[in-house]
Amino acid sequence: MFPGRRFSGPPRRQNRRENVNESIRVKEVRAVFPDGATEILPTATALKRAQEMGLDLVLIAPTATPPVAKVVDFGHYQYEQKKKEHEAKKKQHVVQVKELKFRPNTDDHDYDFKKNHAIRFLKEGNRVKAVVQFRGREIAHTDLGKRLLERFAADLAAYGSVEGVPRMEGRNAHILISPVKAKPA
Numbered sequence: 001m002f003p004g005r006r007f008s009g010p011p012r013r014q015n016r017r018e019n020v021n022e023s024i025r026v027k028e029v030r031a032v033f034p035d036g037a038t039e040i041l042p043t044a045t046a047l048k049r050a051q052e053m054g055l056d057l058v059l060i061a062p063t064a065t066p067p068v069a070k071v072v073d074f075g076h077y078q079y080e081q082k083k084k085e086h087e088a089k090k091k092q093h094v095v096q097v098k099e100l101k102f103r104p105n106t107d108d109h110d111y112d113f114k115k116n117h118a119i120r121f122l123k124e125g126n127r128v129k130a131v132v133q134f135r136g137r138e139i140a141h142t143d144l145g146k147r148l149l150e151r152f153a154a155d156l157a158a159y160g161s162v163e164g165v166p167r168m169e170g171r172n173a174h175i176l177i178s179p180v181k182a183k184p185a
Contacts, residue, residue, distance in 0.1 A: 019059035020074055021047060029059070029069040040066055097176075099129045102152075104144040111148075115155055122159040122179045131174045132166075145173045153177060 024043050031046040032038050034055070041049075043057075050057040050071040058077055061068035070077075098121040100114045118128045130152050132145035149166040153175055160177040167174060 019062060021050075021056055024057065024059050024067075024069065026059075026062075026067050028066050029057075030064070030066050031057070032068065032070045034071060043069075046071070093125055095126055097127045097129050099131060102130065102132045102145075102148060104132060104134060104138050104141055104148065106148065111152075115152065118152075118156055118177070119159050122156065122177065125179050127179065128156070128160065128177045129174055130177070131172050134171045134173070139171055142168060142173060149173060149175045 024047070026043055028040060028042050029046050030038055031041050031049070033049075034053070039046075046069060047057045053071060055071050056074040056077075057069050058072055058074055059067055059069045098118075100118055102111070102114065106114075118130070121128050130149055132148055134142065134145060138145075146166045153162045153166075156177055158180075160179050163176040163178055165175070
């Protein structure tokens with residue numbers, strides 16, 4: 001044990017804001033001021049002018065030549081960034097794979113019911129995986145299951161495109177259907 005240390009483990013890292021005020025480690029920056037003026041200044045000069053205005057110097061494009069720094073209130077800048085991220089997350093759609101299970105001797109009414117579910121899933125932008133399960137002696141009639149999947153794919157041709165042909169995996173046959181992208185008008 002080291003004297004003066006109460007716990008074992010790595011020392012705590014100092015909580016320092018990256019790319020703000022004194023943390024900026026480049027010689028010069030392209031400073032963007034609140035009034036819209038841009039100047040290429042040494043970092044120390046830009047920082048001094050920002051502090052005179054009562055604002056922070058925030059590095060917003062560190063890979064540019066020279067790096068771009070904006071003179072803003074850092075707390076407000078962070079708030080705006082979080083708001084933008086939240087809006088972007090709200091607008092994105094995660095594509096899911098919805099699975100529909102059949103048996104080789106599925107009745108017409110059940111088939112139509114599941115077909116309507118598949119149409120709804122495809123219209124929502126999700127992919128559909130249709131699976132035919134074979135139990136017991138049904139495995140001897142895999143051709144019935146494959147025919148059912150081909151019929152299913154043909155019925156959904158207007159709503160989605162088939163990825164491959166019906167494939168067998170163990171006691172199941174399956175097919176994957178992706179939604180058709182809407183053509184812009």
